[in-house]
Amino acid sequence: xxxxxxxxxxxxxxxxxxxxxxxxxxxxxxxxxxxxxxxxxxxxxxxxxxxxxxxxxxxxxxxxxxxxxxxxxxxxxxxxxxxxxxxxxxxxxxxxxxxxxxxxxxxxxxxxxxxxxxxxxxxxxxxxxxxxxxxxxxxxxxxxxxxxxxxxxxxxxxxxxxxxxxxxxxxxxxxxxxxxxxxxxxxxxxxxxxxxxxxxxxxxxxxxxxxxxxxxxxxxxxxxxxxxxxxxxxxxxxxxxxxxxxxxxxxxxxxxxxxxxxxxxxxxxxxxxxxxxxxxxxxxxxxxxxxxxxxxxxxxxxxxxxxxxxxxxxxxxxxxxxxxxxxxxxxxxxxxxxxxxxxxxxxxxxxxxxxxxxxxxxxxxxxxxxxxxxxxxxxxxxxxxxxxxxxxxxxxxxxxxxxxxxxxxxxxxxxxxxxxxxxxxxxxxxxxxxxxxxxxxxxxxxxxxxxxxxxxxxxxxxxxxxxxxxxxxxxxxxxxxxxxxx
Amino acid sequence: xxxxxxxxxxxxxxxxxxxxxxxxxxxxxxxxxxxxxxxxxxxxxxxxxxxxxxxxxxxxxxxxxxxxxxxx
Numbered sequence: 001x002x003x004x005x006x007x008x009x010x011x012x013x014x015x016x017x018x019x020x021x022x023x024x025x026x027x028x029x030x031x032x033x034x035x036x037x038x039x040x041x042x043x044x045x046x047x048x049x050x051x052x053x054x055x056x057x058x059x060x061x062x063x064x065x066x067x068x069x070x071x072x073x074x075x076x077x078x079x080x081x082x083x084x085x086x087x088x089x090x091x092x093x094x095x096x097x098x099x100x101x102x103x104x105x106x107x108x109x110x111x112x113x114x115x116x117x118x119x120x121x122x123x124x125x126x127x128x129x130x131x132x133x134x135x136x137x138x139x140x141x142x143x144x145x146x147x148x149x150x151x152x153x154x155x156x157x158x159x160x161x162x163x164x165x166x167x168x169x170x171x172x173x174x175x176x177x178x179x180x181x182x183x184x185x186x187x188x189x190x191x192x193x194x195x196x197x198x199x200x201x202x203x204x205x206x207x208x209x210x211x212x213x214x215x216x217x218x219x220x221x222x223x224x225x226x227x228x229x230x231x232x233x234x235x236x237x238x239x240x241x242x243x244x245x246x247x248x249x250x251x252x253x254x255x256x257x258x259x260x261x262x263x264x265x266x267x268x269x270x271x272x273x274x275x276x277x278x279x280x281x282x283x284x285x286x287x288x289x290x291x292x293x294x295x296x297x298x299x300x301x302x303x304x305x306x307x308x309x310x311x312x313x314x315x316x317x318x319x320x321x322x323x324x325x326x327x328x329x330x331x332x333x334x335x336x337x338x339x340x341x342x343x344x345x346x347x348x349x350x351x352x353x354x355x356x357x358x359x360x361x362x363x364x365x366x367x368x369x370x371x372x373x374x375x376x377x378x379x380x381x382x383x384x385x386x387x388x389x390x391x392x393x394x395x396x397x398x399x400x401x402x403x404x405x406x407x408x409x410x411x412x413x414x415x416x417x418x419x420x421x422x423x424x425x426x427x428x429x430x431x432x433x434x435x436x437x438x439x440x441x442x443x444x445x446x447x448x449x450x451x452x453x454x455x456x457x458x459x460x461x462x463x464x465x466x467x468x469x470x471x472x473x474x475x476x477x478x479x480x481x482x483x484x485x486x
Numbered sequence: 487x488x489x490x491x492x493x494x495x496x497x498x499x500x501x502x503x504x505x506x507x508x509x510x511x512x513x514x515x516x517x518x519x520x521x522x523x524x525x526x527x528x529x530x531x532x533x534x535x536x537x538x539x540x541x542x543x544x545x546x547x548x549x550x551x552x553x554x555x556x557x558x
Contacts, residue, residue, distance in 0.1 A: 079519065079520055079522075079523040082505075082523050082526050082527055082530075083526075085527065085530050086500070086503045086526065086530045086533070089530060089533055089534050089537075090500055090533075092537065093496045093497070093500055093533075093537055096496055096537065096540070096541055096548060097493055097496065097548070099548075100545050100546070100548040100549035100550075101548070101549045101550050103549075104549055215518065216517070216518025216519065217515070217517065217518040218518075219518065220515035220518040220519065220520070221515060224511065224515060224520075228511040231511055231520050232509065232510055232511050232520070233505055233507065233508045233509045233510075233520070233522035234505055234522075239504065239505070242504055242505065243501075243504055246500060246503075246504075250500070269545070269549075273541055273542070273545050276541060277538045277541050277542060280534040280537055280538050280541075281534050281538070283530075283534075284531065284534070288527075423489065423550065
């Protein structure tokens with residue numbers, strides 16, 4: 001079914017040119033490959049400079065959800081959604097706990113995947129496999145949700161001229177093509193372009209609504225009078241939820257495997273440090289700007305339901321287009337930025353998944369494979385996985401869809417093994433494994449039953465138990481060592 | 487500065503950025519924010535500034551270097 005799309009024909013051509021550019025960068029990345037080893041393919045030869053590392057970290061951390069979902073959330077939750085700004089900053093706080101040490105370990109021991117760290121630190125194949133499976137489930141979900149989002153954006157932006165299925169299949173094909181051509185180089189270089197587009201999109205829409213609608217100052221007066229529920233300070237339960245969200249980001253988002261691999265890929269420590277220092281301030285220009293869009297949207301388009309609120313950015317842009325000449329360009333940039341943001345997140349997750357499968361799950365069974373053969377296995381895995389995920393994105397019913405979005409709740413259970421593991425030499429594999437199993441059990445149980453004590457996420461309760469179990473097992477292990485043998 | 491103190495500070499400033507100031511509907515907007523939200527936003531900015539400083543100054547401590555020297 002086709003209707004009046006948001007993008008004009010010129011807009012669609014612009015997006016087409018952008019997509020072709022991504023493929024060209026894929027070939028460029030292939031030509032820049034030096035030895036075709038795993039480190040060369042998956043970590044860009046561990047030689048990523050400041051600009052590329054910063055932009056790839058930025059584009060990977062901020063997905064399409066930032067441009068579309070954040071404004072929608074802000075519209076529904078009002079000022080309470082300011083938590084998103086703090087939460088995105090807290091991710092860098094999480095990095096600061098483990099990245100300096102992990103970077104040095106990765107250079108010393110030549111890690112390629114997060115699994116390499118687990119195997120080296122805890123020397124347990126079982127733990128490495130469990131963690132790898134958790135990563136695969138979390139990242140698989142992540143890619144799947146991004147593929148679905150991309151389909152909806154393309155269909156909506158073109159007014160159905162490009163249907164959902166074609167959008168998903170076409171953009172997935174382009175993504176896997178450039179990823180398998182040049183590996184991390186292609187992904188990071190395309191991320192750099194996508195990051196710039198994302199930043200331009202956020203800054204553009206922020207200043208447009210500031211100048212045309214009076215920004216936060218005007219919206220605040222309207223909200224105070226018409227939506228007092230969104231104006232007053234959070235209740236006790238909402239405060240707990242606020243804190244819980246921050247913890248979920250601090251411990252969960254910071255250990256995304258593709259983020260960890262960017263730590264490995266940094267050219268040197270100074271580059272990594274400077275990138276993280278700059279990343280700390282990016283929520284002010286990205287998350288906060290999209291938060292403002294949602295708040296202004298409340299005053300401009302009151303009474304939207306959930307589905308309507310998800311389109312608040314586009315509604316405001318459409319409204320601006322009527323008022324201000326030349327605003328169509330911003331709209332085209334914004335839509336392209338949204339697609340770019342989704343692709344940059346999904347391609348990074350895909351590359352990471354491919355390395356985890358090859359290095360941590362397949363290689364132990366084929367230890368004599370050459371580096372080039374392993375890279376080929378990874379590429380084949382990428383194509384196979386994306387075919388499966390594309391089919392799922394197109395066919396999965398919405399009811400099942402809701403059931404599988406649990407990524408952060410389970411991912412966060414791996415955090416102690418990284419946060420504590422890099423610093424505490426005496427931490428035992430047994431303690432980590434026990435904590436992980438206990439944490440996973442509680443998180444899945446609470447999440448499956450929909451229980452949310454005091455507004456705190458299931459994953460955070462799981463993490464709390466996880467840490468308690470680690471402490472108990474660690475202490476009991478020490479005591480049993482000091483007791484005289486009977 | 488030990489690693490423990492450093493990581494404690496990282497979490498402490500995050501804790502400060504929770505919206506601790508209660509406010510009601512009667513409160514006037516300040517720069518387009520309700521007072522509690524302005525507090526949370528300003529402390530979020532402070533968190534970024536402080537953490538950026540800590541990263542620049544104590545990166546090696548976070549990596550375990552100076553802490554070792556101090557232990558010796």
